[in-house]
Amino acid sequence: MADQSLLFSRIVTDLPETVPFVPPEELERKTGVKIRLRLGANESSFGMSPLAREAMANSLGENHLYGDALSFDLKEELAARHGIGKEMITVAGGIDELLGWIARVFLNPGEPVTASLGSYPTFHYHVAGFGGRLHQVPYRKGKNDLDALADTARHTGSRIVYLANPDNPTGTWFTADELKEFRRQLPADCLLLLDEAYIEFAPEKAHFPVDPADPGVIRTRTFSKAHGMAGLRVGYAFAHREIITAFDKIRNHFGVSRIAQTGALAALKDEGFVRQVVREVAAGRREYEAVAKTLGFTAYPSATNFVAIDTGDANRAAAIREALWQRGVFIRIPGVAPLNRCLRVSVGTPAERQEFVRILREVVQEL
Amino acid sequence: MADQSLLFSRIVTDLPETVPFVPPEELERKTGVKIRLRLGANESSFGMSPLAREAMANSLGENHLYGDALSFDLKEELAARHGIGKEMITVAGGIDELLGWIARVFLNPGEPVTASLGSYPTFHYHVAGFGGRLHQVPYRKGKNDLDALADTARHTGSRIVYLANPDNPTGTWFTADELKEFRRQLPADCLLLLDEAYIEFAPEKAHFPVDPADPGVIRTRTFSKAHGMAGLRVGYAFAHREIITAFDKIRNHFGVSRIAQTGALAALKDEGFVRQVVREVAAGRREYEAVAKTLGFTAYPSATNFVAIDTGDANRAAAIREALWQRGVFIRIPGVAPLNRCLRVSVGTPAERQEFVRILREVVQEL
Numbered sequence: 001m002a003d004q005s006l007l008f009s010r011i012v013t014d015l016p017e018t019v020p021f022v023p024p025e026e027l028e029r030k031t032g033v034k035i036r037l038r039l040g041a042n043e044s045s046f047g048m049s050p051l052a053r054e055a056m057a058n059s060l061g062e063n064h065l066y067g068d069a070l071s072f073d074l075k076e077e078l079a080a081r082h083g084i085g086k087e088m089i090t091v092a093g094g095i096d097e098l099l100g101w102i103a104r105v106f107l108n109p110g111e112p113v114t115a116s117l118g119s120y121p122t123f124h125y126h127v128a129g130f131g132g133r134l135h136q137v138p139y140r141k142g143k144n145d146l147d148a149l150a151d152t153a154r155h156t157g158s159r160i161v162y163l164a165n166p167d168n169p170t171g172t173w174f175t176a177d178e179l180k181e182f183r184r185q186l187p188a189d190c191l192l193l194l195d196e197a198y199i200e201f202a203p204e205k206a207h208f209p210v211d212p213a214d215p216g217v218i219r220t221r222t223f224s225k226a227h228g229m230a231g232l233r234v235g236y237a238f239a240h241r242e243i244i245t246a247f248d249k250i251r252n253h254f255g256v257s258r259i260a261q262t263g264a265l266a267a268l269k270d271e272g273f274v275r276q277v278v279r280e281v282a283a284g285r286r287e288y289e290a291v292a293k294t295l296g297f298t299a300y301p302s303a304t305n306f307v308a309i310d311t312g313d314a315n316r317a318a319a320i321r322e323a324l325w326q327r328g329v330f331i332r333i334p335g336v337a338p339l340n341r342c343l344r345v346s347v348g349t350p351a352e353r354q355e356f357v358r359i360l361r362e363v364v365q366e367l
Numbered sequence: 368m369a370d371q372s373l374l375f376s377r378i379v380t381d382l383p384e385t386v387p388f389v390p391p392e393e394l395e396r397k398t399g400v401k402i403r404l405r406l407g408a409n410e411s412s413f414g415m416s417p418l419a420r421e422a423m424a425n426s427l428g429e430n431h432l433y434g435d436a437l438s439f440d441l442k443e444e445l446a447a448r449h450g451i452g453k454e455m456i457t458v459a460g461g462i463d464e465l466l467g468w469i470a471r472v473f474l475n476p477g478e479p480v481t482a483s484l485g486s487y488p489t490f491h492y493h494v495a496g497f498g499g500r501l502h503q504v505p506y507r508k509g510k511n512d513l514d515a516l517a518d519t520a521r522h523t524g525s526r527i528v529y530l531a532n533p534d535n536p537t538g539t540w541f542t543a544d545e546l547k548e549f550r551r552q553l554p555a556d557c558l559l560l561l562d563e564a565y566i567e568f569a570p571e572k573a574h575f576p577v578d579p580a581d582p583g584v585i586r587t588r589t590f591s592k593a594h595g596m597a598g599l600r601v602g603y604a605f606a607h608r609e610i611i612t613a614f615d616k617i618r619n620h621f622g623v624s625r626i627a628q629t630g631a632l633a634a635l636k637d638e639g640f641v642r643q644v645v646r647e648v649a650a651g652r653r654e655y656e657a658v659a660k661t662l663g664f665t666a667y668p669s670a671t672n673f674v675a676i677d678t679g680d681a682n683r684a685a686a687i688r689e690a691l692w693q694r695g696v697f698i699r700i701p702g703v704a705p706l707n708r709c710l711r712v713s714v715g716t717p718a719e720r721q722e723f724v725r726i727l728r729e730v731v732q733e734l
Contacts, residue, residue: 006582006609007526007556009475015616023436023621044431053427060420063630064411064595069390093460093600097619108376122620129617159374189374215373228431231625233460242373249382250496252464253489254390257624258598263430 011109011131020121024330036328037356039346042168042198042306044228046280046349048263049273052229055266056259067258074265078236081268084210087241090248093233093255095197095220100126102193102218105246106159107132114153115162116144118169118336120195123162132159139339142300142310143172150185161186164195166202169334169344171302179208183217194219197235198304200226201278206303215240223260225305226274227267234260281305284347291357295364300342308334308342316367317341323363329356378476378498387488391697403695404723406713409535409565409673411595413647413716415630416640419596422633423626434625441632445603448635451577454608457615460600460622462564462587467493469560469585472613473526474499481520482529483511485536485703487562490529499526506706509667509677510539517552528553531562533569536701536711538669546575550584561586564602565671567593568645573670582607590627592672593641594634601627648672651714658724662731667709675701675709683734684708690730696723 024035047053071091079086092098099122107113109131115123117136127134135156137148144163153161163182166173174182183192194208196219208219218239224230234256237247267273285299288307292299300308311317317333320343324331331345348356391402414420438458446453459465466489474480476498482490484503494501502523504515511530520528530549533540541549550559561575563586575586585606591597601623604614634640652666655674659666667675678684684700687710691698698712715723 006607008472008613012472012613012616017612017616019436019615019620021436021620023433025435025439026437029439038432041433043433047428047431053430056430057424057427060424061414063420063423063598064414065405066390066408066410066591066597067600068392069386069388070393072392072396093619093622093624096621100619105375105379224433230433231430233434233622233624240373245384246375246379248386249379249384252460252467253386253388254463255460255600257460257600257627259626260624 011129015128020125027325027330031325033325034328035330037348037352037359038330039348039352039356040330040332040344041230042225042304042346043230044225044277044305045346045352046228046277048228049267049270051270051273052227052263052267056263059259059262062258065258066254067256067261069253071256071261074261074268077265077268082210082238084212084238085241087244088212088238089236090239090244090251091234091236091256092251093235094224095195095222095235096122097255098220098235098237099123100129101247101251102160103127103130103132104250105243106191112156112158113160113162114149114156114158116149118334118339119144119162120164120168121335123195139170142170143167144174146174146178146182147185150182153190154187157187158190160191160193162193162195164197165206165208166198166303168197168304169332169339169342170300170308171304171306172300173202173206173303175205176208186216188216190216192217196220197222198225200274201281201305202303210238212240215242218243223264223267226277227264228277229260229263229267232260232263233257234264281347284353287353287357288345288347291360295361306344306346308339308344310342312341314340317343319367320360320363323367324359327359327363329359378496382495387492394697398692400692401695402697404715404719404726405697406715406719406723407697407699407711408597409592409671409713410597411592411644411672412713412719413595413644415595416634416637418637418640419594419630419634423630426626426629429625432625433621434623434628436620438623438628441628441635444632444635449577449605451579451605452608454611455579455605456603457606457611457618458601458603458623459618461591461602462562462589463489464622465587465602465604466490467496468614468618469527470494470497470499471617472610473558479523479525480527480529481516481523481525483516485701485706486511486529487531487535488702490562506537509537510534511541513541513545513549514552517549520557521554524554525557527558527560529560529562531564532573532575533565533670535565535671536699536706536709537667537675538671538673539667540569540573540670542572543575553583555583557583559584563587564589565592567641568648568672569670577605579607582609585610590631590634593644594631595644596627596630596634599627599630600624601631648714651720654720654724655712655714658727662728673711673713675706675711677709679708681707684710686734687727687730690734691726694726694730696726
């Protein structure tokens with residue numbers, strides 16, 4: 001390298017120049033398209049609780065103060081709602097940040113990790129970013145293949161197995177009983193990283209119970225989805241207290257913004273708002289499923305705020321996405337086969353859904 | 368360890384359970400004291416620009432959307448104002464986050480770093496957090512000892528030398544010419560990490576010029592101080608484009624909140640507000656300096672929004688801090704000798720300064 005100052009660490013030197021997701025704003029800048037329907041990032045078109053908005057508006061005069069590095073009030077409220085101790089909770093700037101902490105805390109360079117092929121790219125990114133080696137297991141019939149994941153975790157000696165429940169990008173889910181059986185199949189030194197970003201949209205039986213005595217499970221959650229606060233950057237994790245202590249040794253202690261703490265605390269208390277969002281999203285999923293059928297596609301059964309519509313063919317999916325994009329509709333297609341036959345579409349408001357369905361029909365007919 | 372799941376990475380296992388700063392909220396919870404005057408974290412009592420507040424209030428309906436992972440608009444404005452290319456800028460959730468990226472990008476485990484003894488604890492924390500070895504150089508006559516820092520960087524083979532200009536916790540500063548000479552003394556493979564968190568408060572001649580051709584300097588800046596946005600978590604760095612590219616390989620791409628991007632962009636455009644804050648802070652520093660003198664103490668010459676008042680004795684300083692705390696006044700004392708003789712006090716509003724001075728006089732007389 002030309003200059004000796006530009007000697008980076010071994011891990012960073014070996015990393016590719018890739019990013020987990022190109023943001024929609026950058027896609028707009030690159031293509032000159034202006035987005036009219038933003039349904040590609042599973043943001044909540046229903047916004048956030050009016051109580052959260054009010055609390056944030058009232059706190060605008062406090063932005064000159066650092067937030068509480070311990071997020072004490074927010075953890076206290078989470079602890080009370082989930083019936084667990086505060087010492088089992090950490091708060092971070094979204095699940096993305098948590099995934100980085102987890103890779104950093106658990107992995108030495110070169111150590112193995114298992115996840116589904118096509119699962120959340122940001123997890124894969126952080127595993128690579130800390131020098132981990134990712135083993136990937138194909139989806140099976142549109143779902144994570146739990147047996148194969150456990151097998152791979154075992155024979156590779158994985159330190160972590162990542163599973164999103166409900167899943168992204170398929171939207172599918174497992175019951176707590178299935179997850180408990182999966183947990184039992186994992187080796188004793190393999191952590192189950194259960195990403196529950198979409199758990200609020202899932203039926204009760206998908207809720208894996210919190211066991212404070214089990215050091216082998218971390219669950220990550222967020223205010224980005226059902227609470228409609230993706231832009232605020234606040235998420236949390238439940239884990240054994242020794243894992244929370246390990247996070248405290250490395251985390252950016254003042255990293256969560258004060259206004260996010262304020263908003264999240266107020267949002268937690270507005271259960272009625274979240275229930276209403278969940279109901280509306282369920283109705284929207286049924287609309288998308290019906291439309292998929294009339295177009296000759298199949299929709300994966302979803303317990304999230306999006307639906308993966310299987311067009312049966314990756315080229316067709318790509319063509320549809322491009323035609324949608326040219327009409328200002330932002331959706332995503334998962335990056336790898338066979339999921340790349342699917343259009344992943346967020347459930348928007350009734351008006352957005354109507355507009356999306358109208359344009360989708362138009363596009364499919366034209367192609 | 369009892370459970371094999373709790374096997375952490377070698378670096379994390381070796382880390383102590385310490386945090387860079389205990390937040391004032393936690394001090395309140397631990398002691399039962401209620402803070403009346405919060406002058407210990409160098410937050411800006413002058414708040415943020417009304418234009419920033421208005422922009423943020425108007426954007427409250429957008430919090431369900433992720434921010435732009437590239438912070439494009441904010442970088443564009445920063446680039447225009449500083450006359451450099453966008454490719455030399457990165458935006459992060461405050462300087463604290465940037466310091467973590469820098470340690471991660473430049474250090475292999477065991478590699479050496481140089482900083483002043485008593486300089487910013489969060490930098491030390493991140494160096495340790497990525498397995499770096501910190502060499503510390505005592506302050507000399509209340510200032511960073513540039514010659515000794517360069518010597519130590521050289522003989523230890525340091526990859527990074529950290530220098531805050533203006534300095535925290537002393538408030539002192541160097542001219543651009545002194546810094547250029549310092550830069551010349553550093554080995555070719557040693558990065559100068561210039562932390563300019565307080566640069567807006569410093570005289571023009573303290574501004575080290577940006578040289579896009581120099582890959583050996585990173586400058587970190589923030590909206591937390593002069594712009595009064597500590598709670599929002601937004602900072603940025605200027606560096607060689609290859610360093611910015613390295614950050615892009617590891618950073619949390621969606622980590623900066625949308626509302627922080629909005630607020631920071633609006634704040635940048637309100638130069639009059641920052642000028643007014645800087646003038647008011649300068650007046651406040653003179654008040655503190657005068658009071659220090661009447662109490663028989665000396666104030667370090669400061670180009671920041673705080674003043675380090677040297678009481679001449681560490682025990683006296685500790686006693687004063689404790690007495691202030693019992694009266695609800697939050698200030699800090701640097702952690703190591705000889706700086707631990709100093710009270711580090713943020714410059715508050717005129718009313719806060721008056722109240723602080725009244726209580727300080729009372730406390731000093733009583734002790």
